[in-house]
Amino acid sequence: MPTKYIFVTGGVVSSIGKGICVASIGRILKSQGLSVTVIKLDPYLNVDPGTMSPYQHGEVFVTKDGGETDLDLGHYERFIDVELTRDSNVTAGQAYLELITRERRGDFLGGTIQTVPHLTNEIKDRLISLAAKSNADVVVVEVGGTVGDIEGLPFLEAIRQMRNTVGRNNVFYMHLTLLPYISASEELKTKPTQHSVKELRSIGIQPDALICRSDTEITGGIQEKLSLFCDVETEAVFPMPTVGNVYEVPLIMEHFGVGRCLSQALALDGQGQLDEWSSLVDRMNAAEGIVPIAVVGKYVEYPDSYMSVREALRHAAASCGLRAEVRWVHSEAVERDGPDAYLKDVSGIVVPGGFGSRGVEGMVDTSRYARDKGVPYLGLCLGMQVMVIDWARAVTGLKRANSSELDPGCEHPVIDIMHGQKGITDLGGTMRLGQYPCRTQSNTRTAQAYAVPEVMERHRHRYEVNNKYRESLEASGMVMSGLSPDGELVEAAEVPDHPFMVGVQFHPEFQSRPNRPHPLFCALIGEAQHTVREGKQLPFHRAGGWSFSAQ
Secondary structure, three states, rough: OOOEEEEEEOOOOOOOHHHHHHHHHHHHHHHHHOOOEEEEOOOOOOOOOOHOOOHHHHOEEEOOOEEEOOOEEEEEHHHOOOOOOHHHHHHHHHHHHHHHHHHHHHOOOOOOOOOOHHHHHHHHHHHHHHHHHOOOEEEEEOOOOOHHHHHHHHHHHHHHHHHHHOHHHHHEEEEEEEEEEOOOEEEEEEEEHHHHHHHHHHHHOOOOOEOOOOOEEEEEHHHHHHHHOOOHHHHHHEEEOOOOHHHHHHHHHHHOOOOHHHHHHHOOOOOOOOOHHHHHHHHHHOOOOEEEEEEEEOOOOHHHHHHHHHHHHHHHHHOOOOOEEEEEHHHHHHHHHHHHHHHHHOOEEEEEEEEEEHHHHHHHHHHHHHHHHHEEEEEHEEEEEEEHHHHHHHHHOOOOOEOOOOOOOOOEEEEOOOOOHOOOOOOOOOEEEEEEEEEEEEHHHOOOOOHOHHHEEEEEEEEEEOHHHHHHHHOOEEEEEOOOOOOOOOOEOOOOOOOOEEEEEEHHHHHEOOEEEOOHHHHHHHHHHHHOOOOOOOOOOOOOOOOOOOO
């Protein structure tokens, strides 16, 4: 069977859930026994999200091969349970840079370089190359942005050309759009969707299906109206109501027949089996006990900056029959008001990664509070480093301990730049990135959590525990519970005689799955649940009263 391509575009407004819908399509197809890979096309000119502000772009998701990618790849991996590579995120910056590099090298023999065909060919080549490398039956492609954005036009032109490049029977276009509700007239409006489809058709793409986001029920009459004005079969106009649990989306899409539509249109063999996923969602929704976990970070005004951390907490809590109530605490607020004002009634604390000095002393205060009060604590990357700084100051006796990133002239740089990072001036793509091994040390909480002697985890950092201080830190009681195979790098550290206080230099959140929560997050929740407060079910609202129990 030739590789099939499903292209998902967005209309009307951004941020209506293309990433979740694409991930859900992948989940449905995988349940049919098909091999699936996914790719995100981002029209911005940055080469990758690695140097972009979390406030603008949210989390930077890191793939196993060290790609700094869009956060939607995290959705893809979690829903489909696959490991993607840097090839699954293509930006306009990457495509233009490749073309310009080749032109400067003389590869085009003096020819004029144009958007069509050169840029569009570059985009198509990346899609076809990913299909060949992955040997996937289906490639699901998300086109970032909204139809009508000027920077997205080359990508839309490229996917239009794909019909002829790979064959019309091997391409399917889906358009995700918003149906706004006008309270004055108490009705959903289809006109924005009609205009969005008109814009898409003017580019040369006729959508084969519509996915219609709404906060209220979509009636059959609206589906028929959209079918008429957008030239899409009524059976291919799919409602997508707002839900409180995003893991319900594959089940809703399957309920409305998305899988059946794709199978018929693309001649796919397979029968969807989402019973396991259905049971997973039911367990998540049925959990009533609440475990309050504080995430103390410097970007908490925009929680998408910690998307994978939030989801990893949800996965781990669900595996314990609980719901994680994530409380976003700004580290600058802790620095200003003290930790007790924000942390006195939480059952666990996570301090995630970050860069720069702003708010870091609040993280150090958080580590000290967790250590003194016996609150379960998990430090991720910077979260481990502040734990080491706190220990060095309070226990080892190095009062002026700090990180050379935060204070280049500090007296005791217990956290220092990695040897291989010294002298690097370009910021993009130059950190220690991707998957590296960690050997857990026996008789530690880290080893107990993993239950295996060696693990592979994903990294994104420049600084590490300074080996010059390892002996004094260990002599004062800190346990280096995870090391690189050569013993040169501290991958994990923990505080002894504490319910659970573990810091890791890597990012375990990237490998957590709803059906396979990460062991470190499970260990955190496992300790936190001993102090869990009883509470009523959280307000996860489900449009239409969905029930997904396997029949």
